[in-house]
Amino acid sequence: MTTLANVLRQGDHGAAVRSLQTALNTFGAAVSADGWFGPATTSAVMDVQQHFGLVVDGIAGAKTQQALASGARAPGHLTAADLVSAADKLGIELAVVRAVNEVESLGCGFLPDGRPVILFERHIMYREVGTAGLDALALAERYPNLVNQKRGGYVGGAGEHKRLADASTIHRPSALSSASWGAFQIMAYHWKRLGYESVEAFTDLMRAGEAAQLDAFVRFVLEDPALLKAMKGRKWATVAELFNGKDFAANLYDVKLDRAYDKYTALKVAA
Structure with missing residues (x-):
């Protein structure tokens, strides 16, 4: 299948949508390959997602496109059943979990590699090495991109794993x-509060699959009564602030x- 744009959804148009429709x-499916992502295309995407056991949202992201190309859901990708389980654990509406998953998740918990x-x-690293008894100031002077009192230094994508590997040598x-x-x-320093045996155990599970990543989010919510209450009551501004910080409105999260x-x-x- 022709390589498509990363995420396609209702209202999009162009060659990538035409490739998706094909x-x-x-x-x-029986949709017109006219390059316009309308309701019929949304319905067809949802049918595909339900067939492969993916999260059914009508959005053609990387997971849906990959399933279409390969004829199977990739192991480790989040399923509709995972969201049902999360809703049960939290005691909230499935529609709430689906909404939070769509807006707050990154769409895919794994890089292409x-x-x-x-x-x-790096500002958390500054705190953590100090807590571990190391000289944070000296390390910040030597490795300012890895240990610093100020946040920053981001490179994104696979480059973040290089930063982590370099920091791990410290x-x-x-x-x-x-x-x-x-x-x-989910920040790994929460590992103990969320019930993991160690930070290594937490990160190993984050490598295992998106179901484990969703479980970490569920644990995070269960440990924050205010966040859970806001989700149950659909207080979206509160949910957005507690999860994204006080600047949530800039990205219209609520x-x-x-x-x-x-x-x-x-x-x-359907579940």
Whole structure:
């Protein structure tokens, strides 16, 4: 199948949408390959997602495109059943979990090379090495891009694994604890509070699959009564602030959550 854009959704148009529609028709759909991602294309995408056991959202991201190309869901990708399980554990509506997954996750918890998505935080590394009894100031002077009182130094993508590897030569537990992991970017320093045996155990599970990454998010919510209450009550501004920080409104996280919830409530997607 022709390589498509990373994420395609209703309202998009162009050659990438036409390629998607052609692939959907090869799979068995009957949509017009007109390059316009309308309701019929959304419905066809949802049929494909349900067939492969993927999260059913009508959005043709990398996972859906990969399943169409290969004829199978890739091992480790999140499933619709995983979201049902998360909703049960949290005691909240499935539509809420679907909305949070769409808006707050990165869409895919893994890089194209199979490693989990991470973001290394040098200001957390500064704190962690100090807690471990090392001289944080001296390390910051020597490795300012890895140990620093100020956040920053990001390179993104696979480059974050290089930063983590370099930081691990200073103090591995501190380095692992200083990265956020997976689709929901849970900081590893929470490992003990979330019930993991060690930071190594946490990061090993984040490498195992998106279901484990979702479980880390579920544990995170269960350990934050205010966040859980806000999710149950659909207080989207509170959910967005507690998960993204006080600047959440700049990215319209609360608006996106509200719209996503309405979408999933209306769709009544099968589990």
